[in-house]
Amino acid sequence: MSSTPVNLAQEASTTVGEPIVNMSIFVAFVAITMFVVIRASKKNATASEFFTAGGGFTGPQNGVAIAGDYLSAASFLGISGAIAVYGYDGFLYSIGFLVAWLVALLLVAELLRNTGKFTMADVLSFRLKQGPVRTAAALSTLTVSLFYLLAQMAGAGGLVALLLDITDRTGQSIVIAVVGVLMIIYVLVGGMKGTTWVQIIKAVLLITGAAIMTVLVLAKFGLNFSELLGSAQEMVSGSASEAVAARDIIDPGARYGGSGLSKLNFLSLGIALVLGTAGLPHVLMRFYTVPTAKEARRSVVWAIALIGAFYLFTLVLGYGAAAIVGPDRILASAGGENSAAPLLAFELGGVILLGVISAVAFATILAVVAGLTITASASFAHDIYGSVIKKGNFDDAKQVQVSRITAVVIGVLAIGLGILANGQNIAFLVALAFAVAAAANLPTILYSLFWRRFTTTGALFSMYGGLISTIVLIIFSPAVSGSPTAMIPGSDFAWFPLSNPGIVSIPLAFVLGIVGTLISKDTENTDKQAEMEVRSLTGIGAEKASSH
Template sequence: MSGDHQTPALLLFSAFVAVTLGITTWVSRNRQGSAEEFYTGGRLFSPMENGFAIAGDYMSAASFLGISGLIALFGYDGMLYAVGFLVAWLVVLLLVAELVRNCGRFTLADIVAARMRQRPVRIAAGTSSVTVSVLYLVAQMVGAGSLVALLLGGTSGAARSWTVIGVGALMVIYVSLGGMRATTWIQIVKAVLLMGGAIALTVLVLVRFHGDFDQLLRTAAARSGHGEAFLAPGLTYGGDWTARFDFISLGLALVLGTAGLPHILSRFYTVPTARAARRSVVWAIGLIGGFYLMTIVLGFGAAAIVGPGAVRASNAAGNTAVPLLALDLGGGAGSTGGTVLFAIVAAIAFATILAVVAGITLASSASVAHDLYASLRRRTSEPRSEVTVARAAAVGIGVVAIALGLLARDLNVAFLVGLAFAVAASANLPVLLYSLFWRGFTTRGAVWAVYGGLLPAVALVALSPVVSGSPESLFPGVDFQYFPLQNPGLVSIPLGFLAGWLGTVTSAETPDTAKHAETQVRALTGAGAV
């Protein structure tokens, strides 16, 4: 992009940042400063508002930039991410949403600790939640860097680095000043913008092919260099046994991981009742389902119109496929229409990243303050001191996410999110389901379930091709690759469930049946829920 073409996008970036900072400032002047206000926004959001906020939280840079890029590069196999991300919400709706709202207060650990010894459970669940959140944040940082690097010419490593730092600074401001209320309204604004942008691009792609989706697919296959194989399974996850198991592993992680994501679970506490939480998920499924259908059109549209070669030349991981598609649909790099459409799409993508990182940072800082800090003090902390710790934690988490984002800036954002989902499904989902549905579950079982999924997942990622042993790795110059799969879910998710079972059956602790009965009644009826 030339200097003249960069100006509209930078102006739109600035406008969105100004609006969201305005929202944050307004909320910070009207907040009460209580823990409930900071963590849940006072539980005052309607199901529709929370549904839009959930959609805004979930439709991240991985969705808008990463999935479309993977489809543009790998065709059918790239659609696995869209399918997995959407199907996951059926698990959330049927097993998690209403029960979590009735049983918890602020974090995942509240649900588990209700019938266990508080300190070990909160430390384990808090550690896991922060780990998942940081992994998810890294993906958003990488997306922001790729986007701005394209805007400034595609080769500016310094611009990419400063963008990652800037996004980290903004997310700390949003969370520290505005808490959940500001974060929710930022996510609602972002969801509306993202849906509007996706609809506009989808319509333009279909108009380009006169509404003939079959022609779109044939053109994409012809330009891909793979022919009909581009439209069939196996281009990425076919062939040898390693690729096939990677396919299964990724599918498991995507479908099961959503129910263990801390920033998604925290959204169920922002509505007044469990029924409202369930209706929020229905709203979210409608919005997210429509959006992922459009990403399929955008991905194949980028392959057919821009071409995989041009997408790879801009960003090897495919993260810039949608902005390049917008540029072409508007008339090309030298046209006013292309410049304007590119600027709008780039600004929407940037808004997506800012909103998602705010939600994730809030959830992780809540885990640090409400679970780790309160547990390590060995006594109940004052709500105001807890909120102060949460704000400080947001800064620390931001620094860690910035550092890792700079390290992983050449990986696909959807792929990075897949790793976060695998860790969430391995560490958080087993302990959550066991706590809700197993009468005999014990404290040792809860701690073992968390660490039994978390540690193998992180270790397997460290020993996988993601980190070393290939040109696309984080450290391409070294090789300590001993685990062949890129996603650890196939191994680490069963290990999390197995560790929880093993810890329970080997525990001398007698389960508190009265507390389990109380939790079950609360989960199913809402009686006594906060």
């Protein structure tokens, strides 16, 4: 049995296309998008142009870009791999991400857009004390962005390792570093305008590529989805691994069945996925790139249609990879679970389709990391440097300069963390970022928008409590140590039993927000509360604010 993975790994490493062709398609994509970024970046002098593209995108353009921002490598590589290996339980990521997006739109997206200017902290500090709340919001934004970046970097390492046949950790680490450097260049040169165009191009390519692969997979099974499911289960049942062969990938429970602890882990994951999007700063910031509330609503319609269609495609792609490629070959390949979609592309269309789909996946990673980096750097420059350190006494040029320096620092940190997380399933890593966003940001966003009595102390209790509890529980969870799939597999300092802490940290943050408000003696500005309520619901004043 022990020799099987070696043979499969050798087979995988010799049957994933031509590294030279794959590299050529990568280079062509980077060259084209770099040209677009340079063309788009001619006007990037003011903070508004650099951070929000001057609010110059239409609703449909921004809707496509939102889909590009939201459909990360986790959606394409991570979910396809999770469905291929675990079946129904893997598809729960798709359901969670889609429902999360609808929750984010219904609860907060337009209200935030109407109230803010550049960043999430603009909204959270609108009627509270500026300094402490902006600092907490910026720290939370930076933390969520780093977790999300970590997932994308890990995806880049696994994907390029598979395509260029790089199996050693050093080579994969170099690949991650190259992705980080490209990401930094996109942000430094293009700002939000350049980054948005990269996301639009990437979204069109990703959804088109996934649609073509979906049609090819269904065509192989006579457009009969039931036959596809049966073939996938048959392939899994014939696995050389006893653990994989015992799975029923059509019914729930292949990953989150069995013990009560496993089911609790699933519930925790579900809570983090559904509530996390409404607290993701890089997705919420996209709504500031349109000029009016009407265009923001048009963005929403486009984004829902594109994102919903894509997640239906992942169901076919995941089961298609299980039926056509097989879980053994997927798990034995250089990218592990994350290699399911590229391997499926190779089986369906040979070297060319593999190269194109892989370039699309690579584009996905580059676009998302660029969006994350500009969000994090904008948050630091606008919220901490501009509002806390300089107390509003700064010019646009200096703010943009600080943002660019921050982008470099964040890029270097992301490279280091991405190397550490290389090999993890990226859908799982993104779920950790969702847990941080849901605990640290969502309670304060909801309380700020809907609870008149909410105070600065309540905001700080909720944000710091949610952030610290989530980070601590993740560090001491099986995600980091004490399990075969942990980030640090050789050690065991895990005392928290769940891989995702959402079920504990998110309710805790909501409770802390209430406790902090009830025990505080803060007297908040009632005029500001009334103004925020009117602005958030009607958009009056938002267009004027975003133009400054």
